[in-house]
Amino acid sequence: MTPHRRRNAALTVAGALAFAVLVSAPSLWEAALRPLFPQLRDVLMPRDTLATFVLQHLALVGISSGLTIVVGVPLGIWVTRVGGRDFRPFVVAATDLGQTFPPVAVLALAMPVLGFGFWPTIVALFIYGLFPVVSGTIAGIESVPAPVVDAARGMGMSPTQVLFRAELPLAARMILSGIRTSMAINIGTATVGAAIGTGGLGVPIIGGLAVQNMAYVLEGALPAALLAVLADAMLAQVEAAVTVRSD
Amino acid sequence: MIRLEGVTRRYGEKTAVDELSFEVAEGEVCVLIGPSGCGKTTTLRMINRLIEPTGGRILIEGRDIMSLPVEELRRGLGYVIQSIGLFPHLTVAGNISVVPRLLGWDKARMAARADELLRLVGLPPEAYRDKYPRQLSGGEAQRVGVARALAADPPVLLMDEPFGAVDPLNRERLQTEFARIQRELRKTVIFVTHDIDEAIRLADKIAIMRDGKLQQFASPEELLNHPANKFVHDFVGADRALKRLVRVKVSDVMRSPATVFANAGEIGFREAAGRRRFTYVLEPDGRLLGWIDTHDLDQGLSAEEAITLVDAGEASVGPDTSLRDALSRMLGLGFRSIAVTDDGCRLIGEVTFSSVEAAMAEGDEHIAAPAEADAG
Ligand SMILES: Nc1ncnc2c1ncn2[C@@H]1O[C@H](COP(=O)(O)OP(=O)(O)OP(=O)(O)O)[C@@H](O)[C@H]1O
Ligand SMILES: [Mg+2]
Numbered sequence: 001m002t003p004h005r006r007r008n009a010a011l012t013v014a015g016a017l018a019f020a021v022l023v024s025a026p027s028l029w030e031a032a033l034r035p036l037f038p039q040l041r042d043v044l045m046p047r048d049t050l051a052t053f054v055l056q057h058l059a060l061v062g063i064s065s066g067l068t069i070v071v072g073v074p075l076g077i078w079v080t081r082v083g084g085r086d087f088r089p090f091v092v093a094a095t096d097l098g099q100t101f102p103p104v105a106v107l108a109l110a111m112p113v114l115g116f117g118f119w120p121t122i123v124a125l126f127i128y129g130l131f132p133v134v135s136g137t138i139a140g141i142e143s144v145p146a147p148v149v150d151a152a153r154g155m156g157m158s159p160t161q162v163l164f165r166a167e168l169p170l171a172a173r174m175i176l177s178g179i180r181t182s183m184a185i186n187i188g189t190a191t192v193g194a195a196i197g198t199g200g201l202g203v204p205i206i207g208g209l210a211v212q213n214m215a216y217v218l219e220g221a222l223p224a225a226l227l228a229v230l231a232d233a234m235l236a237q238v239e240a241a242v243t244v245r246s247d
Numbered sequence: 248m249i250r251l252e253g254v255t256r257r258y259g260e261k262t263a264v265d266e267l268s269f270e271v272a273e274g275e276v277c278v279l280i281g282p283s284g285c286g287k288t289t290t291l292r293m294i295n296r297l298i299e300p301t302g303g304r305i306l307i308e309g310r311d312i313m314s315l316p317v318e319e320l321r322r323g324l325g326y327v328i329q330s331i332g333l334f335p336h337l338t339v340a341g342n343i344s345v346v347p348r349l350l351g352w353d354k355a356r357m358a359a360r361a362d363e364l365l366r367l368v369g370l371p372p373e374a375y376r377d378k379y380p381r382q383l384s385g386g387e388a389q390r391v392g393v394a395r396a397l398a399a400d401p402p403v404l405l406m407d408e409p410f411g412a413v414d415p416l417n418r419e420r421l422q423t424e425f426a427r428i429q430r431e432l433r434k435t436v437i438f439v440t441h442d443i444d445e446a447i448r449l450a451d452k453i454a455i456m457r458d459g460k461l462q463q464f465a466s467p468e469e470l471l472n473h474p475a476n477k478f479v480h481d482f483v484g485a486d487r488a489l490k491r492l493v494r495v496k497v498s499d500v501m502r503s504p505a506t507v508f509a510n511a512g513e514i515g516f517r518e519a520a521g522r523r524r525f526t527y528v529l530e531p532d533g534r535l536l537g538w539i540d541t542h543d544l545d546q547g548l549s550a551e552e553a554i555t556l557v558d559a560g561e562a563s564v565g566p567d568t569s570l571r572d573a574l575s576r577m578l579g580l581g582f583r584s585i586a587v588t589d590d591g592c593r594l595i596g597e598v599t600f601s602s603v604e605a606a607m608a609e610g611d612e613h614i615a616a617p618a619e620a621d622a623g
Contacts, residue, residue: 148335154321
């Protein structure tokens with residue numbers, strides 16, 4: 001590990017700790033928001049603590065992104081194998097289509113089908129987040145130089161060994177950047193989920209907009225933004241750890 | 248050792264390899280050569296089953312390759328691909344250890360083997376083992392590619408234009424090193440190239456192909472002296488006499504020169520000079536110091552004045568040098584003969600222009616006939 005990377009990793013951990021302290025100390029938020037909105041009766045939404053909103057949000061994002069990765073990466077790999085190659089055009093077309101939809105539209109379309117609540121939101125987030133992961137995986141595997149795969153097969157690697165010892169290590173960076181994109185989208189989109197009753201940081205945002213309480217909006221939006229930045233920084237660490245050293 | 252029997256590969260209408268048959272004996276280097284698209288790579292890749300033949304069979308040590316588990320087959324066939332294909336995410340040592348790792352060697356053994364192979368291909372392990380492929384020059388990467396193919400000591404090497412991506416100067420160095428390594432390891436090698444000079448230099452047997460069909464399968468000498476048809480004749484080129492010299496080593500034609508020790512004194516010099524016009528002057532330990540021209544002595548120069556000192560590295564060749572290289576050195580220096588020295592710069596013989604001429608002429612009487620017979 002280079003000193004540079006060690007410093008970045010330390011910064012990320014420090015950021016995560018600071019975030020945890022911040023969201024679990026309502027008095028800090030109170031103190032920060034109160035002077036900005038002296039005319040408001042409440043600057044924190046009384047329905048739940050901020051920590052609860054954050055945890056609900058993390059659960060939404062964690063579960064949906066986890067599903068996205070667990071399904072998206074193998075799906076991307078499968079359509080680059082001999083057996084799944086025929087489905088590649090279909091999957092890629094679906095990828096393109098999916099990415100042209102705004103996230104809110106996906107939720108709006110999902111609602112009549114899936115109804116209200118936590119799991120429908122998870123499914124909607126999963127479907128929307130799937131596309132960047134699948135396309136990142138396909139692009140990553142297809143970016144592996146053909147001679148490398150050729151050499152790997154020629155040296156007597158089985159198809160599984162070719163995948164795990166040559167293709168995936170070289171595709172890892174692009175796969176991870178697909179996951180980063182997907183997770184950033186998920187953290188933002190999950191706030192919209194509050195509209196269909198899933199909880200999370202969307203609750204104070206949507207609630208605040210409804211009652212015209214900008215302090216509530218900030219209570220939801222600021223932690224969501226910080227969360228997105230933190231998640232991205234963490235994945236950047238992972239990316240740096242798996243990235244091919246080439247210089 | 249490796250036997251192709253009527254091997255054919257079709258792509259739709261196109262026949263990339265057509266009824267190809269030849270046999271390579273153990274320890275031999277067989278060079279596959281021919282114009283671009285003639286089916287060399289296809290042939291090579293059918294041997295390690297990266298391409299399945301549409302007809303015929305391939306036997307290795309008498310066993311049909313289709314009867315072997317494909318991964319096992321490939322691990323016994325070291326493969327150097329045209330575009331090298333080093334793994335960018337692994338170090339040089341990691342790349343060399345790919346097959347040993349598949350075979351489950353322990354770490355210490357893999358590391359020792361990687362170092363050994365780096366030394367063999369002329370890359371100091373301390374400087375190279377931890378580098379990444381992108382830090383290597385084309386020539387260095389080629390060497391690592393060869394080392395990787397040799398890692399698990401496979402009896403057979405399949406090499407697809409292994410020196411293709413290298414400039415002519417380094418290419419020649421790599422060829423020389425390959426010849427040295429092959430003398431040591433005695434692998435059975437199938438080597439693809441489209442460079443006839445490379446083929447003549449390295450091959451025990453040359454398989455020359457055109458449009459998927461074998462044109463001639465013969466030793467380089469045979470190919471040069473008796474081209475089977477006009478295509479082979481033209482492919483080999485007009486300078487066959489010169490190419491023949493590539494196959495002759497200096498040690499094959501050198502003769503013992505006239506010599507005198509530098510400390511022999513005036514009398515000794517004059518006595519030695521009585522025998523031949525040019526006499527080599529040696530240090531007491533046999534190292535080449537220079538030469539004297541007896542004409543200079545006759546014109547009254549003292550022995551000391553008559554000595555032309557030479558740099559033994561510049562003005563001599565080794566016994567394993569090809570006659571063609573010796574000839575170009577002679578021409579470059581403007582001499583009609585050149586000294587042959589061993590590793591320690593000690594004089595062991597000389598090669599004269601007339602012996603080069605004699606080697607060029609050998610087999611010449613055969614050249615014209617088959618070419619003309621096929622010319623229509
Ligand atoms: N997958 C394929 N599909 C169709 N035709 C192919 C395929 N692979 C090779 N060919 C054709 O087969 C012929 C032989 O190809 P091959 O790669 O063996 O040539 P080569 O002798 O190695 O040429 P080069 O010196 O350019 O490397 C060529 O005409 C090529 O176009
Ligand atoms: Mg080729």
